[in-house]
Amino acid sequence: MSNPQDNSAELMSAYLDDALAPGESAAVEEMLAASPEAREELEDLRKLVQLVAGLGTVEAPRDFYEKLARKLRRRQAFESNQGLLAMLTMPFQVLCIVVILTVAAMYMMAQLEAAPQSIERDPQATETQQVDPADEGPRPVVP
């Protein structure tokens, strides 16, 4: 179960910023009245907030927009070039894929046609036939 004092302590920053509902503010004020440590903490926080708020304002470089515009133009040019390049190279890409697929298909067909011949020419199979014709295995299927 959360300690109500802890909750009030967590609200201390919001109290400092005047961002609490009246009920919450009353709880924090009650805690502040009862605790010198809490008052000290609040004072430290107040100093901290002032200190951080005092950080100098930062200005973007003078040529910020020029650089941004250049970057934007480069990106837009790159993106449109990408599109154009894709359109121009599309027929070549399709052609390459067709060529690769054709070559692969031809190679596979050539391999399939060559397969029975290589079985017939297998020297071990020939040797086996010569040494012991009685033990010969199943004859190779001749198409």
Place this chain on the structure above:
Amino acid sequence: MRASVGTGEAIDPPSADAEPATPEPAGTPDAEAGESTGNPLDAQDVRDRRLVRRARNGDERAFEELVGHYQHRIFGLTLRMIGNRQEAEDLAQEVFITVHRALATYRGDGRFYTWLYRIATNTCKNRIKYLRGRNFHRSVPVEDSPEAQADNGGPVVALQSHVAGPEATVEGARLEAAIAAELAQLDPEHRLLIVLRDVQGMSYQDILRITGLQEGTLKSRLHRARLALKERLRPYMR
């Protein structure tokens, strides 16, 4: 684009907040007086919407004007978050490039600058993750650390140093550098809240819209962030 490399989190340009715009004059970006309702925030929002509409129609001048209005604040945010000027400039430019791309999808049912800040904070978080992955460490000059100053017998700058003159100016600059350095060492979530609230002076409502946090979470997290920074700055506070 470095912000999107090696990080899981998308920049995700938000489609703007659906909450009603509650005017809060304190701590909002360069509020502009005048225009229809007389409320500076309304005037600023009206101006932004007009510029966004023109920029969406391809008017580069309108985009330039938008950048001109927010570049210092966004650069300030990225610098305080990253702690390195060159990196911060690059990051701020990435923010505006993302905005430029996302303008077409911006629905405009929330304030432009909260949408811009949400993009900026997401971009910062992504870049911090990316830089951590690449072991990027912000270099803190040794002479700026309070321990180093104490060791050298030099002055540990008191917070209440109000002595006029060149010495005070030098001390002030050194103190500012030290605060910025300690701020850059905080946890990024804590750092973001300190920068938005204490450095940029935003209202709680705006911070809630930008970060998407619950109100209670924001209050307690901001308090913890301030305690963490106070602890780091203890050597300077006496």
